[in-house]
Amino acid sequence: MKPNQKVYQVIFNKIKDSIMQGELLPGEKLPSERELANRYNVSRTSIREALRVLEMSGVVEIRHGDGTFIKASNVNAVVESLSDVIMNTEDTLIYEMLETRLVLESECAYFAALRATSRDIEKIGRCIEEMRVADKDTERGVLADLQFHYSIAEAAHNSVLLGLVQTLGGHMKKTIQATRNHRFARDGLYEETFNEHRDLFLAISRRDAHGAKQLMIQHITKIRQEMSEVALENYHQQQE
Structure with missing residues (x-):
């Protein structure tokens, strides 16, 4: 294992190698998470991340x-082209941070709606104005x-x-910088981001505690989806 390389990155490469060597073909179903975890002697969490x-x-x-099924008909080209980008530690960290933020900040939004003082709401409002x-x-x-x-x-x-x-x-x-760069590269998404x-x-x-929680979930989930789409668009542009 290379320095700073995570377990699931190693598993990603192992699965990638199996695909590129023709051991796994388009349309074929992968073994279950449990079977893969036993095969590679790692946790199911690492398999899930890969x-x-x-x-x-x-x-x-x-x-x-x-x-889980092999999807792309040009699997070799896709994996070879994207692996270096997606498995870069910093890029991967962005996706992991968005997942972490999804969990933490949706709960923060929920409790903020229940507990915010007038001063808290005023402070959040000033942030909106600054944006x-x-x-x-x-x-x-x-x-x-x-x-x-x-x-x-x-x-x-909640102090914790x-x-x-x-x-x-x-x-x-770092994730906010990266996601804003991704979003603002497209026309109209600045206003959409502000409105969210x-x-x-x-x-x-x-x-509205439930509404606030749902809006936070939608906001962060949408960002993750858009970043995935941008990565795929960049790949297709490179192939043209």
């Missing part, structure tokens, strides 16, 4: 309740975005949740 990266690459399709004023000023926009999410965590009034968000602060800033944050602020202001 499969997730393969799915984002467009190499496999995970059919819940049915299994509006920042427009497409990259650094200013990133800081306003980051402070918005911090302010929601503070408004949840806040401590976790603060501990992840440096990584959060504004709607979340309004839900918290209305004390």
